Amino acid sequence: MTTDSEQSSSAHDSMKQYQTEQEHSPPSGLQIPAEVTFEQAIALTQTWLDRAMRDGVSAEQTEQAIAQLFATMNGARGFFVAFLTDNRSLDPALLNAVLRALAEAPETVANLLVKNLAMSSAMAIAHRRREDEINAQGSENVRSRTFNLICRLSSPAIQTEIAALKRSLESDEGAYASFLTRWGYDAEQRQAIETACNSLHSHFR
Numbered sequence: 001m002t003t004d005s006e007q008s009s010s011a012h013d014s015m016k017q018y019q020t021e022q023e024h025s026p027p028s029g030l031q032i033p034a035e036v037t038f039e040q041a042i043a044l045t046q047t048w049l050d051r052a053m054r055d056g057v058s059a060e061q062t063e064q065a066i067a068q069l070f071a072t073m074n075g076a077r078g079f080f081v082a083f084l085t086d087n088r089s090l091d092p093a094l095l096n097a098v099l100r101a102l103a104e105a106p107e108t109v110a111n112l113l114v115k116n117l118a119m120s121s122a123m124a125i126a127h128r129r130r131e132d133e134i135n136a137q138g139s140e141n142v143r144s145r146t147f148n149l150i151c152r153l154s155s156p157a158i159q160t161e162i163a164a165l166k167r168s169l170e171s172d173e174g175a176y177a178s179f180l181t182r183w184g185y186d187a188e189q190r191q192a193i194e195t196a197c198n199s200l201h202s203h204f205r
Contacts (some may be wrong), residue, residue: 032075041069041078049086052094058095066101078109084116084142084149099152110157114165115179116146121196122189146181147196151203159204166197 036143048065051057065159069075083098090098102109120143127136150158168176169190185193 004020006159014114028197030065034071036069036075036078037061038074038078042082043078044069045082046081046086048081049088052090053111057094059093062094062097062102066098067104070101070105070108073108076112077103080112080116084120085138086147087141088129093109100170102153103155106157109153110155110161113150113153113158114161117150117196117200118165118176118179118193120146121131121182121192123187125181125189125192142194147200150200154204162197162200162204163203166194166201169194169197 030048032044033040037046044065048057048062052062066079069079120139124136124139124143127139129135150162164175168174168180171177172180180190
């Protein structure tokens, strides 16, 4: 989902301002608007990650924040953009809280994670074609984090989405056909996506 994070300069400035405001919000929890924007959700997730690394946040606060973010698609998309591009390691107890919270929104989580897996697999190839190794590594890191998160969750909804993506790759029809067409993935990129799907299929056996 790395393309979601390519914002205009004004949107970027707005997001940074919002994140600064959140840094000064009460330590008991983040202030998440009911109609959170995509940019706000990214900033909120980054603030939560920063707090988790610096001061620590409770499992309860984490689950509440994620539940509020996943009440809207903007919140869910923004969460994954920030969470999957952050290379820091969470405390195991906090990671378990994240997993519990994500398990409460199985369909949304499955759809977004599978799309993130596909996009990061394809973008790693696109970046290398442009000899942009830094961004290629970034895409590979996102792919790895997404793959590991999918394996940790191992929900029936995710398995259903992986199977649907494989069918669309093979037939150019089905639930993910328009997604694949919209991004214009070529044969090499589609093969990379299918390889990732096959690896997950082996894990789920």
